[in-house]
Amino acid sequence: MKRAERLVAIAFVVAIVAALALFVVYIRGGNAQAEGALLFLALGGVGVGMTVWATRLMPRFRDETHPRRHDEPATQQEMDAAVDDMGSGVEEIRRRRFLSRLLAGAAGALGLAALIPIRSLGSAPGSSLFTTQWTEGARLVLDDGSPVTRDTLEVGSFTTVFPEGFVGSADSQAVLIRVEPGQLQLPPDRLADAPEGLVVYSKICTHAGCPLGLYLAETHELRCPCHQSTFDVLDGAEPVYGPAPRPLPQLPIEIDADGGLRATGDFTAPVGPSFWDGP
Amino acid sequence: MIVRRLIDGVDDRLDSTSFLRRSLHKVFPDHWSFMLGELTLYSFVLLLLTGTFLSMFYVASPETTTYTGPYAPMAGRTVSLAYDSVMRISLEVRAGLVMRQTHHWSALMFMAAMVAHLVRVFFTGAFRKPREMSWLIGVTMLVSGIGAGFTGYSLPDDLLSGTGLRIIYSAVLSIPLIGTWLAYLFFGGEFPAPELLPRLFVMHVLFIPALLVGLLSAHLALVWRQTHTQFPGPGTTEETVTGTPVWPKFALKAIGLAFVTFGVLTMLGGLVQINPIWLYGPFQPYNAPSPAQPDFYAGWLEGLLRLWPNWEFHLFGHTIGELFLPAVVVPGIIFTVLAIWPFLEARAKRDTATHHYAQRPREAPVRSAFGAGGIAFFVLLMLAGSNDVLAKFLQVEVDTLNTVLKVLLFVVPVIAGVLTWRICRDLRARDERPIKTPSRVVFRRNAAGGFDEEPDPSTTDHERTSP
Numbered sequence: 001m002k003r004a005e006r007l008v009a010i011a012f013v014v015a016i017v018a019a020l021a022l023f024v025v026y027i028r029g030g031n032a033q034a035e036g037a038l039l040f041l042a043l044g045g046v047g048v049g050m051t052v053w054a055t056r057l058m059p060r061f062r063d064e065t066h067p068r069r070h071d072e073p074a075t076q077q078e079m080d081a082a083v084d085d086m087g088s089g090v091e092e093i094r095r096r097r098f099l100s101r102l103l104a105g106a107a108g109a110l111g112l113a114a115l116i117p118i119r120s121l122g123s124a125p126g127s128s129l130f131t132t133q134w135t136e137g138a139r140l141v142l143d144d145g146s147p148v149t150r151d152t153l154e155v156g157s158f159t160t161v162f163p164e165g166f167v168g169s170a171d172s173q174a175v176l177i178r179v180e181p182g183q184l185q186l187p188p189d190r191l192a193d194a195p196e197g198l199v200v201y202s203k204i205c206t207h208a209g210c211p212l213g214l215y216l217a218e219t220h221e222l223r224c225p226c227h228q229s230t231f232d233v234l235d236g237a238e239p240v241y242g243p244a245p246r247p248l249p250q251l252p253i254e255i256d257a258d259g260g261l262r263a264t265g266d267f268t269a270p271v272g273p274s275f276w277d278g279p
Numbered sequence: 280m281i282v283r284r285l286i287d288g289v290d291d292r293l294d295s296t297s298f299l300r301r302s303l304h305k306v307f308p309d310h311w312s313f314m315l316g317e318l319t320l321y322s323f324v325l326l327l328l329t330g331t332f333l334s335m336f337y338v339a340s341p342e343t344t345t346y347t348g349p350y351a352p353m354a355g356r357t358v359s360l361a362y363d364s365v366m367r368i369s370l371e372v373r374a375g376l377v378m379r380q381t382h383h384w385s386a387l388m389f390m391a392a393m394v395a396h397l398v399r400v401f402f403t404g405a406f407r408k409p410r411e412m413s414w415l416i417g418v419t420m421l422v423s424g425i426g427a428g429f430t431g432y433s434l435p436d437d438l439l440s441g442t443g444l445r446i447i448y449s450a451v452l453s454i455p456l457i458g459t460w461l462a463y464l465f466f467g468g469e470f471p472a473p474e475l476l477p478r479l480f481v482m483h484v485l486f487i488p489a490l491l492v493g494l495l496s497a498h499l500a501l502v503w504r505q506t507h508t509q510f511p512g513p514g515t516t517e518e519t520v521t522g523t524p525v526w527p528k529f530a531l532k533a534i535g536l537a538f539v540t541f542g543v544l545t546m547l548g549g550l551v552q553i554n555p556i557w558l559y560g561p562f563q564p565y566n567a568p569s570p571a572q573p574d575f576y577a578g579w580l581e582g583l584l585r586l587w588p589n590w591e592f593h594l595f596g597h598t599i600g601e602l603f604l605p606a607v608v609v610p611g612i613i614f615t616v617l618a619i620w621p622f623l624e625a626r627a628k629r630d631t632a633t634h635h636y637a638q639r640p641r642e643a644p645v646r647s648a649f650g651a652g653g654i655a656f657f658v659l660l661m662l663a664g665s666n667d668v669l670a671k672f673l674q675v676e677v678d679t680l681n682t683v684l685k686v687l688l689f690v691v692p693v694i695a696g697v698l699t700w701r702i703c704r705d706l707r708a709r710d711e712r713p714i715k716t717p718s719r720v721v722f723r724r725n726a727a728g729g730f731d732e733e734p735d736p737s738t739t740d741h742e743r744t745s746p
Contacts (some may be wrong), residue, residue, distance in 0.1 A: 030373040032376040036380075036546050037550065039541075039546065040545060043539070044546075046538030047536065047540070055528075064522070064524055065306070066305075070301065122465070123467075124463070125463050151674070157709055170563065197489030205567060209470070210445060224567075227584050228667065228681075229589075241678060245601040272449070273601075
């Protein structure tokens with residue numbers, strides 16, 4: 001047996017053995033690693049065998065040279081005839097101007113009608129991008145549904161909050177951060193909305209809408225894990241670094257008689273990334 | 280004989296035997312780099328096979344359920360039916376994990392091989408007339424491939440994929456005038472709408488694969504009709520094609536390569552973990568993983584988003600969102616330039632001739648310079664797309680790294696381009712004026728005191744004539 005022939009034979013035998021072993025592995029409950037290794041041997045064996053067979057054991061099939069084109073190029077006459085054929089067909093349709101215009105009208109009307117099912121694909125945006133589930137008096141709760149009080153957070157820490165009844169809501173998610181009361185540098189009318197250093201901002205980045213997962217307590221910055229937009233918590237969540245163009249909207253809150261936190265309205269601006277009608 | 284009867288029977292009905300004979304003798308030029316397109320095709324075949332298997336178990340629903348499967352850390356957690364079904368495929372369906380991971384690896388190989396094939400075609404000028412149509416179809420397949428990958432890795436409804444979706448939604452939202460409506464129509468309403476998963480599923484398993492199959496068929500039909508390019512060599516001309524006949528040599532070799540590709544991809548699928556959704560956890564709109572990187576072919580887009588300055592434009596009470604330029608306009612320009620490159624180049628060179636020879640990169644220094652600059656540009660953007668990981672690795676601040684990357688993004692492609700241009704020019708000059716090997720001679724002193732010159736017997740003919 002020639003060396004190449006022996007090589008092909010070995011490759012095929014490896015493939016047969018590996019494929020049979022695959023059955024055994026499967027019947028005994030399966031194992032991803034064993035399956036991967038055996039599939040490699042089975043498929044690779046077939047592949048190597050065929051490749052070696054083709055390259056080393058087919059001396060009768062040498063490289064051949066063929067012309068690139070089999071059809072004669074069209075003559076100028078044929079080209080002209082083709083143009084005429086196309087043109088006369090168009091002319092025949094155009095000749096009846098009234099009917100051809102009606103046909104164009106029908107096509108246009110059908111195109112218009114096709115917009116109807118496209119319209120069904122989604123609800124109208126309306127004011128949905130401008131509002132969230134936060135309303136006046138809505139209680140702030142954690143992601144397990146438990147209410148937040150003035151004592152839930154230590155100074156320097158943060159948590160994710162939702163309006164009661166809407167835990168997990170994508171557009172209402174907010175971060176509650178507690179800082180020293182004197183540190184906040186909000187405009188006077190917004191300072192009252194952050195009592196005792198408890199300030200709430202939308203958790204959705206104004207860049208691409210990722211949830212802001214990182215709070216750098218030392219510098220009082222919120223950072224987005226997606227594109228590193230960074231917002232200054234003390235300064236009204238103004239963007240201080242990265243691609244975010246706008247500050248995070250603030251949620252006005254108050255402390256009720258029982259020490260619980262409640263919203264006094266919706267966010268100060270639409271949450272999330274910018275859009276045509278947005279700010 | 281059965282083959283005889285089959286061929287007779289078909290010929291009786293289709294008069295196709297001369298076509299069949301010609302097809303069996305069709306030749307394909309041989310060069311290692313011509314294999315890259317084949318590799319793309321075979322990865323796609325394996326994607327269809329493994330994908331069909333996965334679709335038997337996948338549930339495209341955001342409805343929630345309580346996880347009760349064998350993965351203990353997830354026990355009792357509320358997850359979507361989609362996430363639950365992918366967990367089941369991974370950990371309970373026998374051979375499911377191999378299939379799923381092979382599918383993901385095949386997707387990466389599909390895109391990597393396609394990009395490598397594109398680069399090969401670009402640098403060898405194989406896109407020139409008459410093959411511009413193949414190029415256009417190829418670029419369309421590249422975009423479709425990115426779409427297939429994106430819709431695919433969103434399906435498991437895990438934390439990583441949900442974040443990616445959210446970014447795309449935001450990009451659509453940023454389009455002037457129609458962005459809001461477009462986002463609502465495509466995503467079914469404000470993100471995350473319940474219609475989204477079934478839509479992604481249908482795009483991923485029906486619409487995009489059907490499109491790809493159609494484009495692929497056209498791509499192959501064009502190669503079949505126009506013949507493959509080849510490098511100049513002994514016995515070749517522009518008007519002829521020289522290579523291995525399809526039957527049986529090329530066919531056996533090609534199928535062999537397909538099997539080797541399948542073998543390597545299934546091995547990766549079995550042995551190398553990819554997209555471990557049980558570690559990421561289910562999608563929650565208020566959580567994001569950190570660090571978060573998309574699959575490699577979307578890395579440059581992610582890099583663009585990370586490096587782009589926070590420019591936002593306001594006009595007449597309207598807003599053009601920050602994302603519009605880096606996520607919509609710039610990629611749009613890049614793909615447009617890529618698509619029309621053959622026509623740009625032909626016009627710049629006033630080249631209307633038909634070309635069947637593939638060029639060496641040195642033969643077109645300007646094109647090669649643009650190619651090298653482009654590669655540098657994309658590599659830097661991909662690095663920017665993982666700047667958080669890179670910063671940690673290099674132990675520098677992300678801000679510092681970003682500044683450096685922004686500068687490099689403008690400098691490195693230019694340097695790469697100029698350098699490539701010079702290297703190509705020098706190589707070409709050397710080809711045109713090869714350095715002659717000095718012919719060796721032996722001087723022998725003769726009786727008269729002079730010298731006789733005779734050729735060195737150790738120098739072979741071959742050495743004496745080679746450049």
